[in-house]
Amino acid sequence: HPERLEQFLESFSAELRIGLQATAETVLHPKNRDVSSYILRMLNGFFFLEASSLSAEALAAITSASKKNIEFILFLDTNFLLGVLGLTQEENGNSSILELVNNLAGRVSVKLYVLPITMDETKRVLIQKKHALNGMRLTSTLMDAALAVQSDSIERRFLQEYKKRGTLNADDYFKPFLEDLLTVLRSKGIELWNDNLDGISLMPEVVDDINEGLEYEKKQAKPKNYDRLNHDIVLWHFLQGKRPPR
Numbered sequence: 001h002p003e004r005l006e007q008f009l010e011s012f013s014a015e016l017r018i019g020l021q022a023t024a025e026t027v028l029h030p031k032n033r034d035v036s037s038y039i040l041r042m043l044n045g046f047f048f049l050e051a052s053s054l055s056a057e058a059l060a061a062i063t064s065a066s067k068k069n070i071e072f073i074l075f076l077d078t079n080f081l082l083g084v085l086g087l088t089q090e091e092n093g094n095s096s097i098l099e100l101v102n103n104l105a106g107r108v109s110v111k112l113y114v115l116p117i118t119m120d121e122t123k124r125v126l127i128q129k130k131h132a133l134n135g136m137r138l139t140s141t142l143m144d145a146a147l148a149v150q151s152d153s154i155e156r157r158f159l160q161e162y163k164k165r166g167t168l169n170a171d172d173y174f175k176p177f178l179e180d181l182l183t184v185l186r187s188k189g190i191e192l193w194n195d196n197l198d199g200i201s202l203m204p205e206v207v208d209d210i211n212e213g214l215e216y217e218k219k220q221a222k223p224k225n226y227d228r229l230n231h232d233i234v235l236w237h238f239l240q241g242k243r244p245p246r
Helices: 002-009 014-027 033-051 056-066 078-084 091-103 116-133 140-149 153-165 170-179 181-186 204-217 226-242
Strands: 070-075 108-114 190-192
Touching (some): 002 014, 070 226, 116 181, 116 226, 181 190
Parallel strands (some): 070 108, 108 190
16 A cells, blocks of 8 residues: 555655665565465455454354355365364364354354265275284283374374273274264264266376375375375365355
8 A cells, every 4th residue: 555655665764765665666566476475365364363253243243244144065184084083182173173063053054074085095094003903912011101102193092092991902993984984974964975086186287286296295204195195186176176266
């Protein structure tokens, strides 16, 4: 805004103002895409913070003025599902989100969905963990030692349950989730969005993103494998196609 720029320039000596003004006009030029993108992201962040701290009265007024029920459709990823199922340390945080959805009922409609590719990935993760934990027999001393060094969230949660019960078989522990995962998810208010995304995974831009991602992951300490990367990138492109224009 011109007035803001004038106020800014007045805090400097006269010999600096011409150079500062030219610099500001160059940087803030509407055709400077990098700066425009940065400013828009900052504005989005500002509006988000403002919106997240509105009073109950303001929210009620906005809801009334909108003349329609606000609806959100959320597609959940594997980590969220594992937390909701109580299989990771993130259970409490994800349960709080579900509580929030229930508390908003009547004012905001929030529908929770999971895609088949995410169901498949969740099962793959659980099968790997089941095989890793199968046949485990631990004394109380070994259990405490394992909990002290275990960083994997799913395995740590399993060890906590093992310690609580005194013994635990991995097959029995994971069986309900592997045999009828959808029924368990539906009990949490999560429904299946039954779309086949094979076509998306074959799109040239998706293939390029996956290949670029694989090159990036090679340089990481704990790289994602192809299946995980394929899931995340296909899911992202699917959601981009679902989102309405801004």
